[in-house]
Structure formats: C-alpha cells, structure tokens
Amino acid sequence: MRSSARARVLRDFASAAPGLFAAALVFMVVEALLPNVVLVAMGRTVGGIPAAVEDGLGSPAGHRMLVDLGAAGGLYAVSLLRGPVEDALSTVAQARMSVVTRRRLIEAVSAPAGIDHLEDPAVLDRLSSAQGELMSQEPAGAAMALIGRTGDRLSGVLACAVLAAFHWWLGLGVLAMWLVLNRPLRALVRSRVGTYRRATETLRRSWYFAGLARRPQAAKEIRVFGLGDWLVGRHRALYDEAMRPSWAELRRINRRIALLSALVLGVYAVSAALLGRAAYHHTITLGALVVMLTMLPASMQAGSVNAADFALEGMLASVPDLDALTSDLTAAGPDEDAAGPGKDTAAVPVAGLPREDVVFASVAFRYPGTDQDVLTGLDLVLAAGTSTAIVGVNGAGKTTLVTLLARLRDPTAGRILIDGVPLSALPAREWQRQVAVVYQDFTRFPLTARENVALDLLGGPVDAEALARVARRAGAADLVDGLPGGWDTVLSAQYEGGQDLSGGQWQRLALARALYAVERGARILVLDEPTAQLDVRAEARFYDRFLDITKGVTSVVISHRFSTVRRADRIAVLDGGRVTENGTHDELLRADGTYAEMFRLQVARFGEGR
C-alpha cells in the first residue's frame, strides 16, 4: 500500500513537472555522494598532516596535503549549497504539486451531481486526510520529501561502503544492522501516523474549533458572546479526546524506538572503540581513522528514522485517501445515475425542458443517516411557465423539495417527472443547468460584481446587455452603479480595493445571478425566501416586479411572507411531508383551511399580505 503511494507520488511528479523531476533526481545523487566525498577528502587531508609537518609544506607531501585541503575546502563549500538548492527545489515542486493535488480534490468532490457525499463522515474523513489536515503535512511536498530522504538513505549506504573499504566487517555489519532495523522502525513511524488516522473524525472537529476564530462571520459572535476561551477549550478537549487512546500506544512506540536507538548507539560505541584501539596500536593510519570516525555517524542515514520520516509518512498517508476519493466519487458520477428507471429515455434532450409540467408523484425523502421521512407521498404539479408558491412552517420540507427538484438529492421513493420523463433518467448535470435557484444561504463570492452575477455560466463572454437587464429586474442596477468600480468592484472587504455589501444588497445580486442563468437558458426559477433581507421599499418593489421576474419561466417561490406568496399563480401548503392544500390565493382563502388561517394571522398581526 505504502510502496504504491511512493510510486504514485513519484509518477505524478514526473508527469506534472518532468524537468523538475529530473533536477530532483540529480540532486538526489549529489545528496547521496557529496557529504561522503567531503568527509573522505577531509580524512585524506588530516591523514596527510603528519607527513607535511615532518617534510615541510614545500615538500611533495606538503603539496599533496595542501591540494587535499583545497579540494576538501572546495567540496565543503559546494556541499553548503545543498540546503538552499533543496529548499528551492522543494518550494517549486510543492507549488506545482499542490496545484495538481488541489485540482484532483476539487474534481473529486465536484464529481457527483448530488451533495449527499458532502455530509458523509467517511468522505469528510478522507477529504481531511487527503488535504493533509490531520497531521498538518502538505501532501504536495511528498515527492520532494521522498526524493530527499532517498538521497539521505543512499548517502548512508555509501558511508557503509566507505567503511567496508577500510574494514569490510565494519561496513557490512553496520549496513546489515540498518537493513534489519529499518523495517521495524518504519513500521513504528507508520503506526504513529495510524493513530492520527483512527481519530480523524474527532480531530476534524478539533481543527474546526481551531479555525473558527479566523472566520469573520464567527469572529463577531465569538466576541459578542465572549467565546474565545471556550473555543480554545473545545479545541483542546477534542484534541485530547482524539489522541488519548493512542497515547499509550505512542508511549509503547516511543519506548521501542528508544530501545532500538540504545542498541544502535551501543553498536556504534563499540565500533568507535575498536577503531580507537586500532589507531592506538597503529594498525590503521590517522587518515583512515578520521574517515571512519566521520563515516560512522554518516552511516546512520542508511536506516535511522527521524522527524522527516514521520512527516513523509504523514504526507504519504494522504495518497490512498485522495485516490479513494477520486475513484469512489467519480464512480458515483451523474451520468451513471441517469441510467435509472428510465434508461431508454436518457437520450431526451434536456435543453428547453420543462415545456409542459413538472410532476412530483408520491415523492418521499429521508436524509441519509436519519430515521424520519421529511417528505412522505408528496404530490404536486408545477405547470410550465407558471409560478407556484410553497408555504409551510419551519422544517416542513420546502427547501428539501427544491433540493430534489434541482436533483442535488434523489427521492427515497416516488418519482419526479419532467414532461412525463422521470428526472432520474435525465443527465443530472444538464438538468441542473435548467434550474436557477436563489438559495436562502446563497454564496457571496469574493469576486467582482460582474462575476457574482454572470459567474462562468456556460463559459463564453459575459453578455453586457443581459447583465444590465437582470440587474434592473432584480433591483440591483442602482446598487451596481453606486459601487466605486461598478461591475468591476470586488465584493469583499478582505481584498485590496474590495468592499462588502449589506445582506439586502447581496440578496438582490443573488436574484440577478439566477435571472442571468434564466437569460442563458435555465427554465425553472426557484426563489427561496427572496425578500427575507430586503427593506420595506425594496420588498414592495420586488412584489411589483414579481410578474416580470417570473415571466415565461416555471417558478417556485418559497416564502413566509404572504404579500409575496399571494402573487403566485398557485399556492401549495406543505404539512406533514405532503401537500395538504393547493390552489390560487382566492381558492385557498375560500377553502378556509391552514392557508387561510396563516394568512389571516399574518394580516392581523403585521398588516401584511396586501
């Protein structure tokens, strides 16, 4: 598993940045050779000192020593460049690879047409690991870290070879020891990484609290409600909870590492003592002694583990998670979903739908991981080109119904028919482009006003006329004109020259965004509480424009405000997971049911509804 992760990061690096990969391999060889060459050159220099002292610097021995000294000094100077070169290579490689891994992540999480996976703890755990959040290790650094550590290992093996050149038993003995020890040492490092992996969900929650203080929205409430210490406490408590079960294991691992280290130190101490004795008895030269004494610690790189290995294993641990995310989520792609009950009708062209009506037939829905149906046998017809208001108490399932209509989730029972074709038989992505929604919690992109409205709808250039038209209809034209840079103003105070908007101003832009999508071909317009953040005058203007806004499209408006609701062609009351009343405003008032009661209550209390 791990070796395939190693091969995987190297393959990805080689294909994403071949030149850089080649440079990294050259660096690896230099990394392996240079430290040893420097040490040998220094050993030679020191070994030549007695003869040079005895014969004088002008003698051949003196010259040889000076040449060796020059070479050792030069090589040492070059070896000092290894650090900066490695830093530069790592920085560039990480920048390149983070683009690659981020793209894979974005593609993976965007692959399903639905959104269930974004609430699936197993997927979120994988996501957290794939992003390197668990151990704060950037996975994009894995390739260079691996190449760097491989260079270190080779350097250690070469040091063993140099030792063997002097005393074969010493070189081979040290190498054999590391070959035996490296496996269990790496297994210990991996099991430390495993302790994090097992606690992913709790760690995720812990990091959530750690990151909350940075979010402007949360920052307000953290201050107002004095939550700073609580936040730190929650983060700490969850971290402890996540790690506590593994502390005993970590202690066990650390004990083993300490034991193995003591064994290794013992072997090295004995080796050094043997070398000292040999020098004392003049069975080795001073030069050989110096080379071997410096090579001994250098040979540790052949198999020892350190923080860099822990970091590398942490990075590699994210590779299988990213792969699994990619394969699992892309396998559940939208077009596979389309091969549902109406497989033969999958060739129906989606553009222009619905021309007749959208029918919810006995639709039931239950959120994954819950045990209660939100919708139970819901029947509803949305006639093409007309507006339907959905009313119901909080939690009645109005937004859920929109989620099904946009095919972000599929019903657990029943069917939704578009001009008689089951929605499950239409390609989900294409269908989603037919639906323009102003969500209650629409996204406030930190982009320009133009991008916030036009985004990259269907690609291509922004249609300036359509942009002006939708801004007018959404009541956002004056607002955009008043911005310092007009349509080019970045709508976020977090960026240079940017400025934020009020809730109501944002809501108008969100409406303009949906209307622009309609201009570009969407056939269903959904307005979920479209006036919730508007002031009284803006709301009144919205009512006046309601017919214009919904003209020619099949629209669904969800609202608790009856002044908006009554303007719809038809009104459906959602109660107990089904539609309990359905008709025009006048019909429902005459029926004197729940709608009439809710309407009268609002008029009596707030004078609304006119």
Ligand SMILES: Nc1ncnc2c1ncn2[C@@H]1O[C@H](COP(=O)(O)OP(=O)(O)OP(=O)(O)O)[C@@H](O)[C@H]1O
């Ligand atoms: N992602 C989710 N996972 C589990 N349950 C959910 C999820 N989203 C909503 N629910 C539950 O489904 C029910 C219906 O929620 P929904 O948001 O559709 O109600 P609503 O009618 O739009 O309410 P409101 O008027 O407050 O906006 C609620 O009981 C809610 O708790």
